[in-house]
Amino acid sequence: MHSSAEENYLKAIYKLQEANGELVATSALAQLLGIHMASVTDMLKKMSTKKLVAYQKSKGFKLTEKGRLAAIGIIRKHRLWEVFLVDKLGFRWDEVHDIAEQLEHIHSQDLIDKLDAYLDFPKTDPHGDPIPDAKGVFAISKSVLLAALSPGSQGKFTGVTDHSSAFLNYLDKIGLSLGDTVKVKEVEAFDKNYTLLLKGKKSVVVSFKVANSLLISE
Amino acid sequence: MHSSAEENYLKAIYKLQEANGELVATSALAQLLGIHMASVTDMLKKMSTKKLVAYQKSKGFKLTEKGRLAAIGIIRKHRLWEVFLVDKLGFRWDEVHDIAEQLEHIHSQDLIDKLDAYLDFPKTDPHGDPIPDAKGVFAISKSVLLAALSPGSQGKFTGVTDHSSAFLNYLDKIGLSLGDTVKVKEVEAFDKNYTLLLKGKKSVVVSFKVANSLLISE
DNA sequence: CCGTAATATTAGGCTTGCCTAATTATTATT
DNA sequence: AATAATAATTAGGCAAGCCTAATATTACGG
Structure with a gap:
């Protein structure tokens, strides 16, 4: 090991x-x-x-291929534990990273298989990151950065590229959650601020830095 | 830490x-x-x-007192994880020790508090060992070794002193589970074999070694 | 109470995974 | 192409936790 x-x-x-x-x-x-x-x-x-x-x-x-498979195995464990922490134990999505960082090093294939089943074989973790299956295969899902969308287009918010507590808390604060529909209303050329329409109702203005950390699908 | x-x-x-x-x-x-x-x-x-x-x-x-409290904290984590592994993930009681041995070293007070609540504050682990509460207090439960009982007396099987897979599997095999009522029917003076009546019906003969590894309460 | 056996400690080493400082490669600049 | 800047490697060390071998301490039988 x-x-x-x-x-x-x-x-x-x-x-x-x-x-x-x-x-x-x-x-x-x-x-x-x-x-x-x-x-x-x-x-x-x-x-x-x-x-x-x-x-x-x-x-x-x-x-190497051996190294790649080992790495994917650890990522799988990390993300499954994150799902456990949030879905079962009630942690918030910004609290689980450090604990999962420890749990991912527990060695037991049987444990991770049973955990996966217990969680009902989740496809993504609480941050929208894909969870590879037991064979190391990621369900392919093509997403783009919100910052790459032009005004008028929309999609579903399915992931983040910044996993920091500060960023995740900010998203909570503006009321943006995984799965929400997001429409780009306007992009201000001057400062690159994005005006978004959340779930077809709430309008918020976010910086480029934020727009560039949000993953959009569909 | x-x-x-x-x-x-x-x-x-x-x-x-x-x-x-x-x-x-x-x-x-x-x-x-x-x-x-x-x-x-x-x-x-x-x-x-x-x-x-x-x-x-x-x-x-x-x-020292500091060391004692630290030790109890680890025992608490170990036993709570064992409950999780058996009750939630479906492991057998003879499979969980090594995994819990790893999990007990995860550092997060918040995690263990939430796990405790999730498991509904169990008082004993899958082997009947008492789980100290968050303050390090064990619920006192007086139990005696079955080998200390005399013929005719009975009680409830509430714990083991031998945690080996081999022993636990043997108990499964003879059909003895935690919580079962056990009565000592006879003790053979010659070889110290114990004849037990399980749950008021099934009769089994076990060696002194076994009788000396079973904890009986009430 | 003395010698021997059993227990415990010290001394010196090893591996892992990190460090600083010094040296060597590579890349960029003029 | 020569030099400067950046990146990478080597050399030598350190702390944690273990080891073996040697030494010291305690306990016990006669």
């Missing part, structure tokens, strides 16, 4: 690969994990020996 | 103190934890500095 440290590297590498394409840089990973580059180099050499990453000195690295 | 290793020491020391009275020996702890004595001495010095144990060189040691 992999150590918690290794699992955190796997998750982080996966995330960077998803975001920036193929090769991941030592510096990017160090920044994301909040540790120094030398430590990353250290660990990558070890993970390379274990065939979790393909590592080319001074060039960059990427997950 | 304490490390997982420290928490395992705390739990083990607590257990030994409960079983054998006051001072705990280095060797006993080493054996229980499956590590070497030198390692125990190492760790105890550190835990002593942290005021978790009162440590007298070459004499023995015991938990």
